[in-house]
Amino acid sequence: xxRISEKGSRSIAMDYYKKTVKLDENFYPAxxxxxxxxxxNNNFEKAIPSLKKVVNNSQNVMGHLLLGLSxxxxxxxxxxxxxxxVASNLxxxxxxxxxxxxxxxxxxxxxxxxxxxxxIDIYKEPNYYNLRGNIHVDxxxxxxxxxxxxxASLLNNNFDLVDEFCD
Numbered sequence: 001x002x003r004i005s006e007k008g009s010r011s012i013a014m015d016y017y018k019k020t021v022k023l024d025e026n027f028y029p030a031x032x033x034x035x036x037x038x039x040x041n042n043n044f045e046k047a048i049p050s051l052k053k054v055v056n057n058s059q060n061v062m063g064h065l066l067l068g069l070s071x072x073x074x075x076x077x078x079x080x081x082x083x084x085x086v087a088s089n090l091x092x093x094x095x096x097x098x099x100x101x102x103x104x105x106x107x108x109x110x111x112x113x114x115x116x117x118x119x120i121d122i123y124k125e126p127n128y129y130n131l132r133g134n135i136h137v138d139x140x141x142x143x144x145x146x147x148x149x150x151x152a153s154l155l156n157n158n159f160d161l162v163d164e165f166c167d
Contacts, residue, residue: 017037
């Protein structure tokens, strides 16, 4: 016999977790798995209720992260920012990159810039310099954008925005 496809096994798992929740509405590990599976299937609106139950009852970094990203996908940016802030405070500071993206979408370029700068203070990664350069472009600060693009390029030759923004 053939192997069960990944999609088929996810469907079986989803059915199992949903039955578990029907038996015990407060069994949060099942809600967590349902939320993760729905998120993984790009069903962000369906993921949100389960993920909300998880984060309301635990300090689950991944739950807050996926809930925030789900809210972002459905354009609930304020809720996305709130959940990603909690995830950042609970876990990996690199979640700040997601917060910066949300702030940029919300039009809070100054906050996005501060967040990326805090990442650069900790991690001298070219991607963060590139992000900061792009925020400076959005703010109209082309000379500061150029400086950041040059640093990104020096750290990694794959960043090629120097020619586009620098004289």
